[in-house]
Amino acid sequence: KAGVTQTPRYLIKTRGQQVTLSCSPISGHRSVSWYQQTPGQGLQFLFEYFSETQRNKGNFPGRFSGRQFSNSRSEMNVSTLELGDSALYLCASSLAGSITEAFFGQGTRLTVV
Amino acid sequence: AQSVTQPDIHITVSEGASLELRCNYSYGATPYLFWYVQSPGQGLQLLLKYFSGDTLVQGIKGFEAEFKRSQSSFNLRKPSVHWSDAAEYFCAVGLNTGFQKLVFGTGTRLLVSP
Numbered sequence A: 001k002a003g004v005t006q007t008p009r010y011l012i013k014t015r016g017q018q019v020t021l022s023c024s025p026i027s028g029h030r031s032v033s034w035y036q037q038t039p040g041q042g043l044q045f046l047f048e049y050f051s052e053t054q055r056n057k058g059n060f061p062g063r064f065s066g067r068q069f070s071n072s073r074s075e076m077n078v079s080t081l082e083l084g085d086s087a088l089y090l091c092a093s094s095l096a097g098s099i100t101e102a103f104f105g106q107g108t109r110l111t112v113v
Numbered sequence B: 001a002q003s004v005t006q007p008d009i010h011i012t013v014s015e016g017a018s019l020e021l022r023c024n025y026s027y028g029a030t031p032y033l034f035w036y037v038q039s040p041g042q043g044l045q046l047l048l049k050y051f052s053g054d055t056l057v058q059g060i061k062g063f064e065a066e067f068k069r070s071q072s073s074f075n076l077r078k079p080s081v082h083w084s085d086a087a088e089y090f091c092a093v094g095l096n097t098g099f100q101k102l103v104f105g106t107g108t109r110l111l112v113s114p
Helices: none
Strands: A005-007 A010-013 A019-024 A031-038 A042-050 A053-057 A064-068 A074-078 A087-094 A108-112 B003-005 B010-014 B019-021 B024-026 B032-038 B044-050 B056-058 B064-068 B073-078 B087-094 B102-104 B108-113
Touching: A005 A087, A010 A019, A019 A087, A019 A108, A031 A074, A031 B102, A042 A064, A042 A074, A042 B102, A053 A064, B003 B087, B003 B102, B010 B019, B019 B108, B024 B073, B032 B064, B032 B073, B044 B056, B044 B064, B044 B073, B073 B087
Parallel strands: A010 A108, B010 B108
Antiparallel strands: A005 A019, A019 A074, A031 A042, A031 A087, A042 A053, A064 A074, A087 A108, B003 B024, B019 B073, B032 B044, B032 B087, B056 B064, B064 B073, B087 B102, B087 B108
16 A cells, blocks of 8 residues: 655755646545645644635634645645745545554655845 | 654664663653654664553564653663664654644664674
């Protein structure tokens, strides 16, 4: 059974640009959550999608957005990139709609220069 | 607000020695508790979880954790550490709010000395 797949693994972008990250959950999983990991702030919840609906969003500016497709694959987008957006972005896949085990992908390392 | 505290930023343990990583949480309801491990540049791997029932839970790689409601703690233990256990360990609480959200502690970096 394939795990959670995040693409790309590494990205370098320039300030002001936008970026889209992709996450393919484990087959059959309908919940996808996104987290940002930085040395200063640790692991912070960005948002969660279930059945194509965003059910919760963390305390991040509107530049951070996401969506989920009918096959449960999810994308997150960051517009007008800032240096502080440099981070490891982790996607987590869960089977059901409420709290269950979350399986994480390898992450996408975003560097903003 | 919900929070998770891991008081030890770094811990160094000799190979073969026992290990205990501390985790305290603050959450009004019955928590769902998790321990994850992260190797450098990698994602998070679930070690074990507590949802209900027996307060001593067994996980992968020989790890176990004990839920103590009176102390709001969920400490991770391993009787004999191997060099391959060197990594960063995160305690997390899952919020029982009908959707999937984890609140993480700041992590404990484990160093294993020969």
